[in-house]
Amino acid sequence: MIETTKELGPEHVETPVAYDAIVLASFGGPEGQDDVIPFLRNVTRGRGIPDERLEEVAHHYRHYGGVSPINQQNRELKAALEAELAARGIELPVYWGNRNWDPYLADAVQQAYDDGHRTLIGVATSAYASYSSCRQYTEDIVKALDTTGLAGEVRLDKVRPYFDHPGFVTPFVEGLRAALAELAAAGHAPERTRVLFATHSIPMTAAVESGPDFGPGGAYEAQHLAVAEVVMREAGSDIDWELVYQSRSGPPSQPWLEPDINDVIEGLPAQGVEAIVIVPLGFVSDHMEVMWDLDNEALESAAEAGLAAKRIPTPGIHPAFVAGLVDLVLERVNGTPVAERPALTNLGPWFDVCRPGCCVGVQATVVEPVS
Numbered sequence: 001m002i003e004t005t006k007e008l009g010p011e012h013v014e015t016p017v018a019y020d021a022i023v024l025a026s027f028g029g030p031e032g033q034d035d036v037i038p039f040l041r042n043v044t045r046g047r048g049i050p051d052e053r054l055e056e057v058a059h060h061y062r063h064y065g066g067v068s069p070i071n072q073q074n075r076e077l078k079a080a081l082e083a084e085l086a087a088r089g090i091e092l093p094v095y096w097g098n099r100n101w102d103p104y105l106a107d108a109v110q111q112a113y114d115d116g117h118r119t120l121i122g123v124a125t126s127a128y129a130s131y132s133s134c135r136q137y138t139e140d141i142v143k144a145l146d147t148t149g150l151a152g153e154v155r156l157d158k159v160r161p162y163f164d165h166p167g168f169v170t171p172f173v174e175g176l177r178a179a180l181a182e183l184a185a186a187g188h189a190p191e192r193t194r195v196l197f198a199t200h201s202i203p204m205t206a207a208v209e210s211g212p213d214f215g216p217g218g219a220y221e222a223q224h225l226a227v228a229e230v231v232m233r234e235a236g237s238d239i240d241w242e243l244v245y246q247s248r249s250g251p252p253s254q255p256w257l258e259p260d261i262n263d264v265i266e267g268l269p270a271q272g273v274e275a276i277v278i279v280p281l282g283f284v285s286d287h288m289e290v291m292w293d294l295d296n297e298a299l300e301s302a303a304e305a306g307l308a309a310k311r312i313p314t315p316g317i318h319p320a321f322v323a324g325l326v327d328l329v330l331e332r333v334n335g336t337p338v339a340e341r342p343a344l345t346n347l348g349p350w351f352d353v354c355r356p357g358c359c360v361g362v363q364a365t366v367v368e369p370v371s
């Protein structure tokens with residue numbers, strides 16, 4: 001583990017709370033053709049996404065019968081969390097709710113309330129800072145408390161962004177090690193192999209506002225770069241690597257984080273590269289952005305460029321990830337001091353609660369932390 005060099009104050013850590021239930025908070029996805037358009041409307045309401053982009057994305061879902069894999073993955077994650085909690089003798093029920101599709105966060109909060117729970121801790125299926133990956137989850141939690149009319153009665157907090165928690169990082173390390181071994185066994189020399197760490201692009205403005213003191217791409221990009229470095233080191237590899245972006249939406253006139261994964265792949269043969277490993281570092285499960293943008297598009301770009309290519313798995317329900325999420329909850333129950341919190345980069349452990357003004361993004365409004 002890297003020793004943290006930053007001054008970490010007690011403001012990073014909330015006081016301990018005897019939470020009585022967990023809310024697994026996710027993105028949500030359609031489960032049939034009729035859900036596709038209403039789901040996309042939910043996601044993009046007020047966000048200025050051009051119609052052509054929506055049609056394009058609708059086509060990704062239609063291709064798979066209108067069903068996103070994300071909901072089934074969350075059912076499996078919920079079951080895995082319940083099994084892990086039971087194995088450790090921890091009596092915390094898990095409620096699952098989404099930001100953009102049924103079951104909604106409001107349903108989860110209402111159900112928890114009906115079952116007698118008042119002090120809830122949220123676990124988001126999203127690991128990094130930024131408006132889309134952190135603060136928007138908090139905003140939607142606040143909205144869920146409003147919608148249900150339970151704002152004064154139920155408390156719902158959220159665990160810290162866990163990008164550098166060992167539970168999130170370990171599955172990538174294992175996957176990378178295995179993929180590199182396979183490529184080497186197939187005769188691809190390390191000096192002609194490249195590792196591409198892939199994550200969701202976000203608007204430049206949102207990247208900067210994810211934490212402006214961390215370089216040109218803000219805390220969002222800095223966190224990915226730091227985790228990628230750890231994954232390479234833990235996998236024992238000194239192969240060349242780079243951070244690339246995918247799934248850009250928004251109008252072409254608006255700058256988003258670059259380079260795009262497909263552009264990078266296209267340029268690799270000219271650099272003497274013949275094999276790549278794609279590490280989906282920005283994602284928690286193999287959902288649509290991974291299945292379509294990586295397994296369809298990026299692997300096709302690789303085939304067109306004549307490259308051997310492997311896409312390693314996301315954390316999903318890897319035992320280390322599941323155990324790590326439970327540890328993140330216990331950290332809040334116990335009020336674990338910052339120095340004892342696991343963090344594999346010198347950027348973390350990240351804050352329990354968004355600082356005022358952090359991860360605000362372009363279209364967002366600031367919400368006070370729930371307490």
Ligand SMILES: CC1=C(CCC(=O)O)c2cc3nc(cc4[nH]c(cc5[nH]c(cc1n2)c(C)c5CCC(=O)O)c(CCC(=O)O)c4C)C(CCC(=O)O)=C3C
Nearest residue numbers: 027029043047057068070126132133200202249287288289
């Ligand atoms: C950082 C980030 C994550 C990772 C963190 C996390 O996991 O939360 C993520 C995850 C996901 N994004 C998803 C789906 C979509 N994201 C969209 C749009 C957008 N994403 C953005 C960012 C992110 N997105 C942004 C800046 C936009 C532009 C509009 C806006 O500013 O809000 C759109 C609209 C169409 C389009 O423009 O692509 C869709 C359909 C799904 C579900 C997949 C499934 O169904 O399996 C998941 C897990």
Ligand SMILES: [Fe+2]
Nearest residue numbers: 132200247289
């Ligand atoms: Fe997205």
